[in-house]
Amino acid sequence: MSSKSIATPLLRQITTRGYAQAAPARKDVRIQSSVLPNKIIVAGVDNGSPITRVTVAFKAGSRYEPQTELGLSHALRSAAGLTTKNASAFMISRKLAQLGATFNASGDREFIYYTIEATQENVDEAIQYLNNLISNQEFRPWELSDNTPRLKFDIASLPPQVRAVDLLHRAAYRRGLGNSIFIAPKKIGKISSESLQHFASSTLQPGRCAVAVVGDSKDKAAMLAQALQLPSGSEAQSAASNYFGGELRKEMGGDLAHVALALQGAPAGSKQSLALAVAAKALGNGPVTKWGADNTPLGKAIGNIGPFAAAGFNVSYSDNGLFGVVLSVPKDEAAAAVKAAAQCLKNTNLSGDAIKAGKNQLKLQVLSEVDCNGQLTESIAAQALYTGNAKSPVEIAAEIDQLSNSDVSQALTSASKCKMSMGAAGNLAFVPYVDEL
Structure with missing residues (x-):
């Protein structure tokens, strides 16, 4: 085992230098x-x-x-x-x-x-x-x-x-x-x-x-x-999905409680949806360094309650969306953690530094699709079906840059007026009900 640990970095260095070459110029990603x-x-x-x-x-x-x-x-x-x-x-x-x-x-x-x-x-x-x-x-x-x-x-x-x-x-x-x-x-x-x-x-x-x-x-x-030889005829129909808000729980036992909280978001392709995506990153996505502290607004709101994981998310569909947080916490700490996450989700006053960090993290995620072509093809196809057109990751990143702090605050204010929804799985003995948040 010791010889392997010594040899691996050496071999990696040799192959990296031995096959080094000038990187080919990347073509302009224009869709x-x-x-x-x-x-x-x-x-x-x-x-x-x-x-x-x-x-x-x-x-x-x-x-x-x-x-x-x-x-x-x-x-x-x-x-x-x-x-x-x-x-x-x-x-x-x-x-x-x-x-x-x-x-x-x-x-x-x-x-x-x-x-x-x-x-x-x-x-x-x-x-x-x-x-x-x-x-x-x-x-x-x-x-x-x-x-x-x-x-x-x-x-x-x-x-x-x-x-x-x-x-x-x-x-x-x-x-x-x-x-x-x-x-x-x-x-x-x-x-x-x-x-x-x-x-x-x-x-x-x-x-x-x-x-x-x-x-x-x-x-x-x-x-x-x-x-493609596709059939034509009567199509499957789906009525517009209205947001009602509510709560569903699944007791599964164990030592952890897994809770997802959300407010009504915005449809795909809208400016408000993009602003909420920035806000989700600004709330927090866990530590940015391995074994590091979670210094995001969401992590600070939950506080020092023991090991936990929490992240903001935003999902948008053709006619609606969800903006929220998902967290996994020890069952005994669930009450305090879920209430703190709910208060953080309703907060409409994100700091300028948090919004700036959220924009940078979202741009990184979007631009990373250029190097992961499997995700890029699905993203392009989804955009085409949502809006009839497709934007490149570079164009989306430019739109993120154009968002102002007031755009993000207005989107948060609009979302905070909606009824909260909750889905929970795991050991739910101490998880509060949604009407208690």
Whole structure:
């Protein structure tokens, strides 16, 4: 063990110097977008990456699930990559492996994202398989039955903080945006192939689709968009999700309480949403150095109560949003910590230094997407479906710079007038109820 600890830094230094070269000039990340005659929005940016990433996004998130068939969205993204009308799951997996390509499906309350990654020389062939995986889905009952262990694992591996945020959405919106991203355990194995096929046919449609490409021009996105064979007909509808405010708790035992508190936020693409995103970073996101003290406004408000974790967050959807904090604290300290976090969330007088720090941290997060092309393609596709256009991380960072302290204060004042919502999971013996905050 001692020889390894001595050798590792030396080897790292040798390889770093031995393969050192001038860094290639990064291309200007300028996003080009348009709407095709078939109503599919396409966007692309050639940033000089040797890897091309293509994301096809649909308005097929959990908010579009009928109340009698909750869990369809989770089942749909979990079934991505199974046998299609033209090829078996084994053949698709083998061919993508031979190309050195990877495929994955992810989703949230608004969208489902199908993403493929491949090298420049193999991307055209990889796109054909992506087209097949989207256009020719065929949900066979025996394959859905074989897929139940994956769904069970998804549910069993959920962190308690994610459960708290999920409960928060249900308490805040009840239905629509309140629908859980995850299938209920009692529904696993109960969703029929007919129900899943109907949901896919009503949500995976051209007017609900955006194609984003990073590492190539938008022409590549247009080529895929024109090749997609998507159904047309009646679309899944979702009424506007009104913010009600409320509380849901899930007692899970253990030594910790995980609590998510939120006020009503703002829709995606609005100036107020951007201001609340700055405010969420300004409230705090934990220590900025390893083992360091949490000197953020949120950390100071909670005080010295023992080990805890707390962070502000802001999520925006097409017609609404949530601005809040999520914290994990020892069960015995939960009462004081949750009340302090609630008071901090209602505070509309953030200092200029805190807002400045929040803007810098948010810009860092946004600009980091340039180096993580997987996140960038999903971000571009989501923007296209939200607003019909897509902005580059550099453009968004410029908008953050233009926000004034008064913009952030006004957004906080507007949010503080709303009823508070809470989702809690873990040992809740000492967690106060929302009407006690």
